[in-house]
Amino acid sequence: MRPTDTPKVRALPMFASVSDDTSNRVTGTAYLQRFPANTTLLLEGDPVDFLYVLLEGQVELQGTWKDKETTLTILRPVSTFILAAVVLDADALMSARTLERCEILMISGDAIRQNMAEDAAFAVAISRELSGCYRGLVRTIKNQKLRGGVERLANYLLTLRAKSGGGENIHLPHEKRVLAALLGMTPENLSRAFATLGGYGVEVNGADVRLGKLRDLERLARPDPLIDNYAPRAPLLAEADAEIWSTEHQRAGAA
Amino acid sequence: MRPTDTPKVRALPMFASVSDDTSNRVTGTAYLQRFPANTTLLLEGDPVDFLYVLLEGQVELQGTWKDKETTLTILRPVSTFILAAVVLDADALMSARTLERCEILMISGDAIRQNMAEDAAFAVAISRELSGCYRGLVRTIKNQKLRGGVERLANYLLTLRAKSGGGENIHLPHEKRVLAALLGMTPENLSRAFATLGGYGVEVNGADVRLGKLRDLERLARPDPLIDNYAPRAPLLAEADAEIWSTEHQRAGAA
DNA sequence: CGCGTGAGTTGACTAAAATCAAGAGACGCA
DNA sequence: TGCGTCTCTTGATTTTAGTCAACTCACGCG
Structure with a gap:
């Protein structure tokens, strides 16, 4: 090869x-x-x-x-x-x-x-x-250091939404236990965090998630361009900002 | 200028x-x-x-x-x-x-x-x-993610010792509240962490610290070359490993 | 000298997360 | 089809760190 x-x-x-x-x-x-x-x-x-x-x-x-x-x-x-x-x-x-x-x-x-x-x-x-x-x-x-578990999850969902086009339905790209590790928490706590977000319009169905009350979720998450990388997914050759492309940034909330 | x-x-x-x-x-x-x-x-x-x-x-x-x-x-x-x-x-x-x-x-x-x-x-x-x-x-x-507060402090003290020549007496280069921030904890918890380390031979006197039972402290701290940078302080032109020199690594346990 | 300020410590309390335990559901495989 | 495995969830408990409050002490300054 x-x-x-x-x-x-x-x-x-x-x-x-x-x-x-x-x-x-x-x-x-x-x-x-x-x-x-x-x-x-x-x-x-x-x-x-x-x-x-x-x-x-x-x-x-x-x-x-x-x-x-x-x-x-x-x-x-x-x-x-x-x-x-x-x-x-x-x-x-x-x-x-x-x-x-x-x-x-x-x-x-x-x-x-x-x-x-x-x-x-x-x-x-x-x-x-x-x-x-x-x-x-x-x-x-x-x-990791400035946000709590629920906030990390909320932001993860929002940036995932942004990267996947912006609809109100998104699809989790990892198993939940992997997502938990990525977000720096245990699978048990991820479950509970999802439960908490239920109050903010987040409905989970396996890997499919609907963000019902976007406004509420955003008010909780307070996404910040200096933490969350909202770069759109792969407009091949974005040129201006190498960061969009580089290694660690494809994933959502934690990068 | x-x-x-x-x-x-x-x-x-x-x-x-x-x-x-x-x-x-x-x-x-x-x-x-x-x-x-x-x-x-x-x-x-x-x-x-x-x-x-x-x-x-x-x-x-x-x-x-x-x-x-x-x-x-x-x-x-x-x-x-x-x-x-x-x-x-x-x-x-x-x-x-x-x-x-x-x-x-x-x-x-x-x-x-x-x-x-x-x-x-x-x-x-x-x-x-x-x-x-x-x-x-x-x-x-x-x-930050793998160690608890006491362990971070213990490792900080050990690498500080290594960088300042290896004697049993070391001198803290920051105020304690700054040190707390560096180690990712509150000043209150830093105090308690020092108190805990008393059981491992650590005696604090203002900014001066004596590491009495080095062996015990090391057994608790479990320093790891893949986390702690034990690079000696400034043998001008170490050449081989740029990392020793570079920006963030002068400080001890957290880098 | 007395006083105010701020760092550091200590204790009681609260909040957040990890751990332990149990059970439900999905899936692969014999 | 039935079984075992693994993920995910939920609840109870423990551990850890943060918060709040009070107090000491050292220092600088009028």
Whole structure:
């Protein structure tokens, strides 16, 4: 498996404003891999040899300490991950695990670093990608520390709505236990949070959710552009704001 | 005030492996500014025109939502901040405020971006700096979500000890209320946490702390290289690991 | 010297989230 | 069809952190 030029890869903001030359040199070293669900791609503390690009499926990034575990983010296509470790040629600070069957492009870390050194445009593209990731984490921390569980859920639902077109019906993209982890709470508490939001017009039916009283929900959630990334989903080549594109921001409330 | 070439600036990893040429072009646009304590340098949501480099003093980065406030990090010299916003030419996601009298170098964002585009080595240096910041945030989140208040304090004390040479006596570099904010708890709870650590040989006397039973404290704290950054303090030009140097990591347990 | 201010501590109380336990429903598979 | 597994939910309980209030102490200042 060795695609030099998937359209999806070319569409990556990482390569958008980079010469074909560099682009080819970098992707030339890449391997496309398929992984089954629930596979650990990378373990905390491991040295990182590849930059990963998620093309299909879902990947969870998690951290561990003393048999406790926390979800840092859940990625959806198209996203890169562990870029920072690649740039520094350092060990991974978090583990990566597939949540479903995934299609992942693996790009040699050496190639990344070398081409950055030789092509300023590419290095700039990487910087922009990294900056977006950084800002995604800042949003995550603010979301986590400033809001309570119910508020996080409310905002998650609102940004999910925004990203999926704005109707009053939305569809949860994850199992509820995964959503709970993403929102930094237990499945039990997520259940209760949904129950609480019932009072604000939120009706849940499996993975389908109707936001009845949008106004009420918004008054509770108080969405904030400095926490929630309301970027529309994938208007290919949004150009102006790399952040829209970058790694950690596809998911809703927590990024 | 317009120093083209402070030694401190030259010592920045950001410029370490960059040509004098680029280095001069970038710092040529810089202004050295002094600020009194408790001054807001930058407000959440503001457009960012400068990269800030803290040369003297302490700066707190904080986030706000609905009249709640959280401290994201406290910077000590030498550190850059809001680099990500500069790279993307985007609005700040967090506010910056001086905790004491500060000496800060302000570098034009335009100059940064332009020189990145023209000098690959500089762009790489920025990428490494950003990567370090990113990883610092990952550590912060793991510290926050995986550990309880007492554990965070215990680890903070241990990494502070490591950074200040390893004796059994350490000196807290912040007021306790600031430390509390940094560790993500209230001053009241910090007090109680110190009281709890009394059982582990921790004796507090104002800002002076003695770690009596190091072994016990370590068994409680379970420090982890994937959360706590035990980098020694400032062996100028550590080279190998840019992370040691970069922005958010000077502080102990939370980064 | 006396006083006001603010940091730090301590205790009682409240709020929020995790944990424990049990049960309902969906799904895959023999 | 029946069984086991797993998700999700609900309730009771515990743990943890935040809030409110009072008090001490050190410091600066008139």
